Amino acid sequence: MKEGLDFDPYIAVSLLTMYSKCGSSEDFIKVCSNVMEWDQVSFNSIISGFSHLGSCWEVLQKFSDMRRACLDMDVFTLASVLRAVGITTALQEGRQTHALILKIGLVFNLCIQNGLVSMYAKCGEINDSKNVFLSIVYPDFVSWNSLISGCAQHGDGNEAIELFEKMMESTVEPDHTTYLAVISACSRAGHVERGLQFFHQIKGRGSQISAVTEHYASVVDLLGRAGHLDDAESFVKSMLVKPGVSVYRALLSACQVHGNVGMAKRAAKSLFELCPNDSGTHILLSNVFAADGSWQHAHLIRKEMMHKRVRKEPGWSWIDSPFA
Numbered sequence: 001m002k003e004g005l006d007f008d009p010y011i012a013v014s015l016l017t018m019y020s021k022c023g024s025s026e027d028f029i030k031v032c033s034n035v036m037e038w039d040q041v042s043f044n045s046i047i048s049g050f051s052h053l054g055s056c057w058e059v060l061q062k063f064s065d066m067r068r069a070c071l072d073m074d075v076f077t078l079a080s081v082l083r084a085v086g087i088t089t090a091l092q093e094g095r096q097t098h099a100l101i102l103k104i105g106l107v108f109n110l111c112i113q114n115g116l117v118s119m120y121a122k123c124g125e126i127n128d129s130k131n132v133f134l135s136i137v138y139p140d141f142v143s144w145n146s147l148i149s150g151c152a153q154h155g156d157g158n159e160a161i162e163l164f165e166k167m168m169e170s171t172v173e174p175d176h177t178t179y180l181a182v183i184s185a186c187s188r189a190g191h192v193e194r195g196l197q198f199f200h201q202i203k204g205r206g207s208q209i210s211a212v213t214e215h216y217a218s219v220v221d222l223l224g225r226a227g228h229l230d231d232a233e234s235f236v237k238s239m240l241v242k243p244g245v246s247v248y249r250a251l252l253s254a255c256q257v258h259g260n261v262g263m264a265k266r267a268a269k270s271l272f273e274l275c276p277n278d279s280g281t282h283i284l285l286s287n288v289f290a291a292d293g294s295w296q297h298a299h300l301i302r303k304e305m306m307h308k309r310v311r312k313e314p315g316w317s318w319i320d321s322p323f324a
Contacts, residue, residue, distance in 0.1 A: 012036075013045045020049030028053060040071050044080075051080040059084035060093055073104065075111050082115035086122035094119050108135075114142045121150020126159075141172050149181040157189025164198075180214055187222040195222040217246035224254020229263055245274050252281065256288045264288040277310050 012035050019028040028049055035042050043066040050058040063081050066073065078101060085094040098116060106112050113136050120129035133139060133147050144167045151160035164182040167174060179202050186195030199219050202211045216239050223232035232251055236243050248271045255264035264285060271281040282305045289298035304310075 013041055016042075016045040016049050020052040023053065025053050025055070038069060040066075040074070040077075043069075043071060044074070044076050047077060048080045051083050054087070056084035056088045060088075060090065073100075075106060075109055078106065079111050079115050082112070082119045086115075086119040089123045091123045091125065094123060110136065110138075110140065110143075114140070114146060117143055118146035118150070121146055121153075124154050126150055126154060126156065139170075139172065141175055141178065144170075144172060145175070145177045145181060148178065148185070152181050152185035152188060155188060157185040157187075157191065160185035161189070161191070161194065174209075176209060176212060176215070179209070180218055183215065183218040183222060187218065187225050190226060192222060192226045192228065195219065211241075213241060213244040213246060216241065216243070217250045220247055220250040221254070224250060224257070227258055229254055229258055229260050233263055233266075243270070245271060245278070248274070249280065249284075252284050252288075256284055256291065259288070259291060261288055261292050261294070277308055279305070279310050282310055 012031055015031045016028060016035075019025075019031060032046055035046070043062060047059050047062050047066070050056070050062065059080060063077070066077070078097065081097055082094070085091075085097060097119075101107050101112055101116070113132055116132040117129050117136075120126070120132065129147055129150050133143060136143055144163065148160045148163045148167070151157070151163065160182060164174070164178065164185075167178065179198060182198050183195045186192070186198065196219065199211065199215060202209050202215060216235075219235060220232045223229075223235060229251075232254060236247055236251060239247070248267045252264055252267040252271065255261070255267060268281055268285040271278060275281065282301055286298045286301040289295070289301065
């Protein structure tokens with residue numbers, strides 16, 4: 001900036017990439033305002049940057065601007081757009097993007113196909129996701145993971161398990177995400193033994209894959225959902241890695257569902273040691289007390305939140321209006 005090079009198109013694009021990957025949205029937006037030459041490269045950098053930053057509606061807006069400018073789109077453009085559509089579950093925009101992909105002849109590009117599988121799966125359109133998956137000649141681990149995760153997230157745990165078994169029969173090796181998705185599928189479908197078998201498979205694969213905190217949290221959720229709270233707590237105590245926030249939160253959530261106040265207090269204590277000002281822990285514990293009829297304890301937790309100035313982030317959602 002001191003040398004006045006921030007207006008140079010090549011420097012600007014490099015800065016956009018750097019700030020987006022570093023998660024600095026404020027600096028990213030400042031550099032956006034310095035872009036003087038709006039070509040395919042600059043649009044791709046901005047669209048990809050907003051995608052990395054999670055600003056998905058901005059991705060769709062810039063993509064619309066790019067189309068109005070009659071600029072060519074490539075794999076990088078469309079991959080970022082499909083990712084944004086999946087996060088926002090903007091199915092109408094996703095179908096329009098798919099039609100555009102067909103029109104410009106990129107439908108057999110593996111990166112695009114994986115993006116379509118993931119997009120449709122995240123939007124809950126599992127049949128469309130399967131259809132794209134079946135059109136892939138040589139699916140890779142991203143292809144399999146996208147479809148397995150989609151089935152797991154949308155309540156079709158048995159289908160997710162079947163897909164995992166087919167993946168194991170193929171030449172594609174599962175990774176951390178694959179096992180996370182299939183254990184989650186078992187949790188939602190109530191297949192406790194199968195979920196534990198898949199977890200032990202990770203440990204049996206030697207140095208190829210090692211279980212991380214998220215896998216342990218999934219097993220705690222698996223046991224907790226099924227009501228095996230004592231087994232879940234014992235599992236946490238036997239972990240080979242230090243339990244993280246996700247592990248104790250899964251245990252606390254299970255305690256809320258099944259009304260185990262004593263275990264909830266122990267899980268919350270561990271969470272408070274890791275994240276003293278986490279609003280979710282305060283609210284979960286307060287809800288456990290309230291469900292048990294311990295209104296005084298629930299009130300004390302809420303009062304402690306006010307004293308520590310801990311605030312719950314408000315939720316938000318949107319709907320597609322036919323009158324818009």
